[in-house]
Amino acid sequence: MLNLHKKLIVSVVVSLSMSAIAQAENRTLFNLERERSTLLNSFTSDRLTPAEREQQINMSQRHLMDMERMVIRDDRLLGLNDPVVQRAFDNYDTTFLVHASVEANQHIVDFWLQQLKLDSKRILSSKKGRR
Amino acid sequence: MNINSKIAVFRQSIALVSMVFLSTALMVSECVYANEHDGMDWQPGASEKLIRMPAKYIDATIERNFQQSSLASGIRALDAQIQLEVVRMKEAHQAVEALDGDTGERSVDARHQFLTAKSNYLGLLHEKHQLAERTLNKKAKLYQRVLDKLQHEKEKASDPVTIDLVAKQQAARARLNKTVGQVDELLSSRMSGKTSSVDDNNNKPSSFKPSKYQREYSENLAKVQKLKQAIQKHAANENPMPAGMSLNREQYVRYLLTGVDGDLALLDQERLMLGYMAKLVALDAQALEHEITYNAPDQEAKKIKQQIRLANTADLFMGL
Numbered sequence: 001m002l003n004l005h006k007k008l009i010v011s012v013v014v015s016l017s018m019s020a021i022a023q024a025e026n027r028t029l030f031n032l033e034r035e036r037s038t039l040l041n042s043f044t045s046d047r048l049t050p051a052e053r054e055q056q057i058n059m060s061q062r063h064l065m066d067m068e069r070m071v072i073r074d075d076r077l078l079g080l081n082d083p084v085v086q087r088a089f090d091n092y093d094t095t096f097l098v099h100a101s102v103e104a105n106q107h108i109v110d111f112w113l114q115q116l117k118l119d120s121k122r123i124l125s126s127k128k129g130r131r
Numbered sequence: 132m133n134i135n136s137k138i139a140v141f142r143q144s145i146a147l148v149s150m151v152f153l154s155t156a157l158m159v160s161e162c163v164y165a166n167e168h169d170g171m172d173w174q175p176g177a178s179e180k181l182i183r184m185p186a187k188y189i190d191a192t193i194e195r196n197f198q199q200s201s202l203a204s205g206i207r208a209l210d211a212q213i214q215l216e217v218v219r220m221k222e223a224h225q226a227v228e229a230l231d232g233d234t235g236e237r238s239v240d241a242r243h244q245f246l247t248a249k250s251n252y253l254g255l256l257h258e259k260h261q262l263a264e265r266t267l268n269k270k271a272k273l274y275q276r277v278l279d280k281l282q283h284e285k286e287k288a289s290d291p292v293t294i295d296l297v298a299k300q301q302a303a304r305a306r307l308n309k310t311v312g313q314v315d316e317l318l319s320s321r322m323s324g325k326t327s328s329v330d331d332n333n334n335k336p337s338s339f340k341p342s343k344y345q346r347e348y349s350e351n352l353a354k355v356q357k358l359k360q361a362i363q364k365h366a367a368n369e370n371p372m373p374a375g376m377s378l379n380r381e382q383y384v385r386y387l388l389t390g391v392d393g394d395l396a397l398l399d400q401e402r403l404m405l406g407y408m409a410k411l412v413a414l415d416a417q418a419l420e421h422e423i424t425y426n427a428p429d430q431e432a433k434k435i436k437q438q439i440r441l442a443n444t445a446d447l448f449m450g451l
Binding site for chain 2: 058061062065066068069070072073077078079080081085086089090092096098099100102103
C-alpha cells in the first residue's frame with residue numbers, strides 16, 4: 001500500500017515536472033505576449049487621459065524591450081516546433097513591436113495600427129455593430 | 132562399484148553429453164525463452180539520460196547497469212562454477228595420465244571421473260553461452276534503440292518546418308540585434324525626459340537607469356561564453372576515439388553495435404566448438420563403455436567359463 005502510494009506520488013511528480021518543462025520552454029514568449037496585451041490595452045483604454053496613456057505606454061515599452069530581447073536570446077525556443085513559437089516568428093513586426101517600431105522610425109501605436117492595416121480613413125469609414 | 136553399475140553410469144554420462152550436444156545444436160531461441168523465466172534478467176532502457184550523456188560514457192554506463200542485474204550475477208556464479216570444474220577436470224586428467232597403461236579398475240575409474248568432469252564443464256559452458264547470448268542480444272537491441280532515437284532527433288532537426296523556423300529565428304535575432312542600440316538610446320531619452328519632469332516637481336535630480344536585466348545580461352554574457360568554451364573543451368565532452376578516429380555520438384553507438392555483432396558471431400563459433408567437444412566426450416564415453424562391456428569381462432564370468440571348458444571336465448570322464 002505504501003509502495004503504491006509512493007509510486008503514485010512519483011508518477012504525479014513526473015507528470016507535473018514534464019508539463020512544467022513544456023511550459024518552461026516557451027515561458028519567455030508567454031511573458032512577452034502578456035506584456036504586449038497590457039500595452040495594447042493601454043492603447044485602446046478609454047479610461048486613461050492622454051498623459052496617463054503616454055506614461056503607461058512608456059513603462060510598457062521598457063518592459064517589452066527587455067522581454068523581446070529575452071525571447072530573441074532564448075535558445076530553448078530555437079527550432080521548437082510549437083504553433084505559438086511559429087506564429088511569433090512568422091510575424092516579427094507584431095511580436096517584437098518595440099524594436100520593429102524603432103527600426104521603422106515610427107511611434108509604437110502608429111506602427112501597430114499600420115501592421116493591422118488600420119488608418120484614419122478605414123477607422124472613419126467603420127461602423128459600430130454586433131460581431 | 133561393479134562393472135554393471137559402471138556401465139549404467141556411463142550410459143547416463145553418454146545420455147547427458149548427447150543431451151548437451153543436441154541442445155547446443157538445436158535452436159537457441161527455445162532455450163532463451165525457457166531461461167527468461169529463471170529469474171536472471173536485465174531490462175535496460177534507452178533513457179533520455181543515456182541519449183544526452185557524453186558519447187564516451189555510454190558503454191560504461193550500460194555495462195555498469197548490466198553488472199547490477201541478476202543476469203550478470205548469474206553469469207558470475209556460472210564463471211565460478213566453471214572455474215571449479217576446470218580444476219576438477221585437470222585433476223582428473225592428471226590421474227588418467229598417472230595410470231596410463233594400467234587396464235585395471237582404477238584406470239577405468241579415473242577415465243570415468245575425467246569424462247564426468249568434461250561433461251559437467253561442457254554443460255556449464257553451454258549454460259553460460261546462453262546467458263552471454265541473451266546479454267549480447269539485449270545490448271544490441273539497446274544500442275539499436277539509442278541509435279533510432281539519435282536518428283529521430285536528427286530527422287527532427289532536419290525537418291523542413293524546423294529548418295525554416297530556425298532560419299526565421301536567426302534572421303529575427305540578427306534584425307533585433309541591429310536595433311538594440313537605437314532602442315536603448317530612444318527609450319532612455321524618453322524615460323529620462325519623463326522621469327526628470329516628474330523629479331523636477333520633487334526637486335530631485337534624476338537620470339535614466341537601465342533595468343536589472345540590461346545591466347546583468349551583458350555582465351553574464353561574457354561569462355556564459357567562457358562557460359560554453361569550457362564545456363566544449365572539457366575532457367568528458369571530447370568525442371571518443373576507439374580506433375584512433377574521433378567519432379561523434381551516432382558513429383560511436385554504431386561502432387558499439389558492430390562490436391556486439393562481432394561478439395555474437397564469436398559466440399556462434401564457440402558454440403560450434405562446444406558442439407564438437409560434446410561430440411568427442413560422447414564418443415569417448417561410448418568407447419569406454421564398449422571397452423568395459425566387451426574387452427573386460429568380470430572375473431566371475433571368467434571363472435565359470437574356465438570351469439565349463441571341455442578340457443577341464445574331460446578328466447572327469449576317465450578312470451571309472
